[in-house]
Amino acid sequence: MTNTQFQQLWVCFGQAVSKHKDELNQLDAAIGDADHGTNLDRGLQQVLEKMQAASPATLQATCKLVAMTLLSTVGGASGALWGSGLLAAAKVFPDTDTCDDKTLTQAIQAFVDSIEQRGKAVVGDKTMLDVFVPALSSLAQDAEPITVVVPEIAAHAKEWAEATASLQAKKGRAAYLGPRSVGHIDPGATSSALWWQCLGRIIGGSV
């Protein structure tokens, strides 16, 4: 992946979240505080502005800029989780323009590890991990090149997000609802699916 592709990923994600902002807020309204779309959108618009102003030249610099911007502008769980995950990923990315497939997988692995460590959630707890963890394991296990695997993952991401409807929330404020959280799709899983769809388009080359 090149630095340009990585920046395109955030442009795509910013646009997708902006487009689905109300839907994400509505999902969050059912089991949280109706701000997930607003939270991510605020952060990502800042990311796009800062990325344009600073034009970071390497994958590491871009990733760090995105992380720090989310950490300082998104005052919800998702901001802290995406921010800390991306800080961890930035340590894996090289301070150069390009990285190979294996490094990208390792960076996403570091992202997921950090979110698991920070949030203490596991798969099945009805969070963004219910999209990221199966996506990561496909990526790590599949022998085909990522130009093939990532678009496949992107095609499944929405299903994984929708499957969170049957789960009971164990982490995040939705946990206070106990069994009442069942029957609603997790907003963070839904936005995570948008991210994978963007990655699929960019790695698949169809942007």
Added chain:
Amino acid sequence: MTNTQFQQLWVCFGQAVSKHKDELNQLDAAIGDADHGTNLDRGLQQVLEKMQAASPATLQATCKLVAMTLLSTVGGASGALWGSGLLAAAKVFPDTDTCDDKTLTQAIQAFVDSIEQRGKAVVGDKTMLDVFVPALSSLAQDAEPITVVVPEIAAHAKEWAEATASLQAKKGRAAYLGPRSVGHIDPGATSSALWWQCLGRIIGGSV
């Protein structure tokens, strides 16, 4: 007891608390928030003003006035407890100028019952009850007239208050200190002893 004596009791108690205000605050500083003297003093000064302005004509009216004044001016546990205890006592006092010894005992019994019910504390929990409960049981059990018994109780009240030093607080904010509350005298027990000393002087006739 006459209504005049009952009003003298509050004048005496107001003066005693005012005199010992700093000492009560210091006791509260060790295991609470250093405001017990200030709390009671604020409330009792208001009581004296309102009593003078309204000159309630019966025991019941006086008791109600004291209760309502403490309830609206003392924003601490002691205000709510004294206030609710006195509201209960007012229901026992007759709407006349005088009551017999038995009625006074019943009024104090109602006061203590209400404080136990409101505060959910029992003897030994390091509260004002560690003075009021032994005092009440002397009053209820002793066959002699109250002009004899109350001054005897008054003579013991300070010892009962001081004995709270060896107890661990179970109620009120001092409970958050756990074993660290041991070694300090309870401020509410100390002010309660002042009240009994006033009652002793007034019933004993030496005011």
Added chain:
Amino acid sequence: MTGMLLVSHSRKLVNGLADLTRELSGSVVPIETAGGEDSLGVTASMVASGITSLLVQGVDGILILGDLGSAFISAETAIDLVSSPTPVHIVDAPLVEGTIAAAMTLSTGAAIQDAISAATEAYTIRKR
């Protein structure tokens, strides 16, 4: 609709908590606050006014949560003073966590007893 009354020795604390809870539960639950403003503390009279404000809004039940035991004592005395036509429940729960849990539960249309359970269970839910 069930209303909530948040009682603290600091009115600022419960006003901030009310803001947060309204955001979390979508402003559908009527919330009032009682507590000291210039000097810290909470009297039975303050709690009584809070109960009355909720009754005026036509609530059919009231949950009271408080910061310290003395707030509960004031609340119980306030209940005697007001003699509300609708049931008033004093809920022993951690103030912030219990308030959020109860309001979120009420906002899903749940019954008052479920909200009381949710608030009480907040003592057992860990944050990490």
Added chain:
Amino acid sequence: MTGMLLVSHSRKLVNGLADLTRELSGSVVPIETAGGEDSLGVTASMVASGITSLLVQGVDGILILGDLGSAFISAETAIDLVSSPTPVHIVDAPLVEGTIAAAMTLSTGAAIQDAISAATEAYTIRKR
């Protein structure tokens, strides 16, 4: 002296709690707050500033308490950002009750571990 940092999605809430706690513990414990002011929420940057403010006051240890799990996530990330020379402990406790218990314990001259235990045990202390 150990300092305390109170983290909430509402700065108003923790400012009120800080007032109350200072009154209860006699102002001997340095207390800072972090949280959203105009819009609710708390970022890692806000928590990082709070940690720095305490370090400037020369504290030799920091306890962080928060309202919701996401405040803890921001707090952990903030600890990474600041790399404090003195130990910073995130304490899982009910916010109001744990803060009061920890500050009262610290004000008696107790060690930081005792304050952490007192805060954690606030989950088990009932108000009535």
